[in-house]
Amino acid sequence: MEIVTLCLFLLVAVVVSGIVSRILPSALPRPIVQIALGAAIGMVAHVRVELDPELFLLLLVPPLLFLDGWRIPKEALFKDRGAILGLALGLVFLTVLGMGLFIHWLIPAMPLAVAFALAAVVSPTDPIAVSAVAQKVTIPPRMMHILEGESLLNDASGLVCLRFAIAAALTGTFSIWTAATTFAWMAVAGVAIGAGLAWGIVTAKSAFSRRFGDDAGSNILVSLLIPFAAYLGAEHLHASGVLAAAAAGITMTFTNVSTGVAAATRIRRRAVWDMLQFTLNGVIFVLLGEQLPDVVARARDTVAATGHQSVWWLGLYVLAIVAGLCALRFGWVWVSLQFTVYRSRWRDEDDATTSPPRRVIAAMTTAGARGAITLAGALTLPLTMADGRDFPARDLAIFLASGVILSSLVIAAVGLPLLLRNLRLPPDQGAESERNRARRAAAKAAIAELERVQHRMADGRDDADRFVDVAGRLMDQYRERLDALADSDDAQGRPRADDQLEREMRLAAIRAERRAIFNLAHRREIASDVAEQMGRELDLVDARLTRFGTGG
Template sequence: MILLVAVVVSGAISRMLPFSAPAPLVQIALGAMVGLVADVRVELNPELFLLLFLPPLLFLDGWRIPKDELFQDLAAVTGLALGLVLLTVIGMGFFINWMIPAMPLAVAFALAAVVSPTDPIAVSAIAARVPIPKRMMHILEGESLLNDASGLVCLRFAVAAALTGSFSPSAAAASFLWTAGAGLAVGVFVTLAVTQTKAWVSRIYGEDTGSQVLVSLLIPFAAYLLAEEVHASGILAAVAAGVTMSFADVASEAMAATRMRRNSVWDMIQFTLNGIIFVLLGEQLPRILASARATVQLTDHVEPWWLSVYVLAIVAGLVVLRFAWVWVSFRLTLLRRRRDGTADVPHSPDWRLFAAMSAAGVRGAITLAGVLTLPLAMADGAAFPARDLAIFLATGVIIVSLVLASVVLPLLLRGLTMPAEPSKQAEEDRARVLAAEAAIRAIESTQHRLAEGRSDADIFAAAGARIMGIYRQRIESRSRQGQAGRDAAQQERIERELLLAAVAAERGVIAEHLRERRIGSAAGHKLIRELDLIEVRFKG
């Protein structure tokens, strides 16, 4: 309960602060205060942490991420999720071992593996307060969804090398292919099986909204557990389940009430779990810092400030490697397109765009959970070397990367001229026109069916004409070009503002009648819900 209250309070504090502070940083600070002043000690079980928090959050990210944009930049996303992770593990592993000789090379590779994946939860939290360009955000989200498997597979083999003293590249490659491929297959299979079964039951026996929402909550856990059972990536299974769910959801015939309630439940789940992850991280900080004096002795130093030097050096190394990868990838892509004649880009993007892409590589829950999975002891019973040091450094990297992105990204993106992004407005207008035309045809058909053989057919004709007039106005406003189209769009915006003002006035009167008990509570809440739906629709 204390941690949940901290999540609620963090949202209010982050809005009250005079400067832009992402909610994760506020939540870490509140978690640290809880760990200092309250008798709250959460012993994180890494496996349980992974199971409870990551499947639903990664499932939701995979469900809601724009698919067209993800597939459009699939090459860039794959390069970051696979190539950059491998480069980071190798490069940072040797760098950490050189910087801290007391940390064995295998353990240094394990630490590099847990700090290599970016975190979709942290990236989304930063994007909520920093105006990241849409295409960059889509690439970051796609990367963070896919690089978890490669980072955790590298961690698994680094730990195995530390425990056994041996490493097989061929076995590592085969294991990675199985872990990723089987994880993706399991996620797709579970979602399709569940959604098809659910649709069959609903067609025959009817649909229950509560059951439908609960089924959507169970899918990511089922995919994760089944994938782990066959020694595949449960994380990738949850992501694949979410991506598949977005396509299955389009083909489903769920009731509108089910979709609305399901979205509300998932929004609450996302807010709660995101917050608790960072509050838990903050709650662990006092204990991690309390052991800093003993931990630093592992590095052959005495002063704890050396740990800060190592954290900053690791973060700097991660940023440099990321900048180099992004810059080289862009140059190679540009060279290939010019050779193929598929693109003519006379000027390279501003260097700040590459720097922003580098600073946006935020670490979060995956790094925390991964480093906590380091074993406590070796096969002979001896303590696992430098485990406490690895946990301290990984925690420091999470916090510094969050602070870096929060401070540096607004500076880099301020006044930056971004490459033009194709507008989706024409596509949206075309879809709205086609939908309105289908609605008019349906109204005409239903009107004739209802009025057939009735003496008051003119009432049906008048009602149909009034409703069809609304749709014809929509078609007209979306079909005009030039100045006429701009005038129609402006008129639509004005009408929306007027309608929202009217809805607010209606809600005020109904609320006043409820307070004075001039209207029953059931009727009053029904009217307010209708007004809420209208407001949400027109606010987008």
């Protein structure tokens, strides 16, 4: 009962954090408020949460990575794949190597293998935390897409490096060939398993629904179970469960997951996932705060392992590690962007005449906040060695990782608004052009569908003129949209409740619009986020018309 009560307190803290972060004049970012509330709970609660790292990773991480992969604009992911892979792989490996050596030099009492493990723990970034701390400032879309794509991949590379660092600490040996082949297997197999499972489950569910019917609850539950199936399947085969969950989410965009699902179900599924994302993100940071009192309580014993007497040395170590991380990230981002500019100039591209503003490079550096994966990775450090001795410097590594999380969040909360304020970047004209293209294609598809439905419904009827009149009126509205590219709401006004014929024709037209829009997205003629946004608008109209038709 006490554990259940504590869980309820954690959920209440998540709710309160959202209220507090909006009320405070300083607009404190939500993760920092959640950590503070968790620390308050940890100081007053009589029951401690003993986090099982494997259970923590299984329950909290897969659905969040799955949702990130599902919702991230795929065109941005592929367009900036070079920069994303560089940050997710190259920067992570450089961070593990450079920071591992630096931490061992800084703290000689920490064995080299444990220093590499700590470096691997603090290497992955958390863009969800960045988006939370940047609520009051607009992050350029392309920058945010790169950060999101980086997080989908660097979690896996960081955890793989952590696994080998722990193995080296336990066995005292390390093979670069074994590490390379194992990483290749974990990455390739993880992506294949996640994508294959998502595709197979969605295809099987769609086939079953077409034959036997379906309901909203079943569809939503299946979408919730897919990330766990991908994660567990990959881990069972010693592949990367983190990459599998992310790959499953990315695959959802390329399946026909929405074609056989009612609009009302899609709306409910989206609401469920929004609630789950808010809850899990909040629980992660509240749990981090809840662990802080114990971590701080052990700090005095922990500092003795470093050969010092004052606890303030731990703070200096945290600041030194954060400074090292920022320096490596700044250097990598600067070199990568300069390389991109030189390559664009070599190709004679028009938009590559100037180097990127230094404020953009500094913002990319500041945005490298740490979060859930860093906490989970630190907690996976084993308690004992193979011979039963205590794992060296484990409490110290957990304290330093927690300090890096807090420091990076504060730096992002303070630095991003300052760096991005009044920053002028070239406007992105592509999104509006893609929306106009999608509207034209959707209107043409709706007109063609209305003509087909009109002939089918009027065939053999004595009152065929009535069908022609209703269809003609609706087609005229779509033709007006084609002429003026009016907003979709102008052509989707509320129908008369007693006109069943017009409602059915409108539904057919709207669903044809949606198919046309997502066909453009599948052919990569428009961005997937543009298609999703327009699809949500059509879903709302579809659900409203369907409700009218059923008397709701």
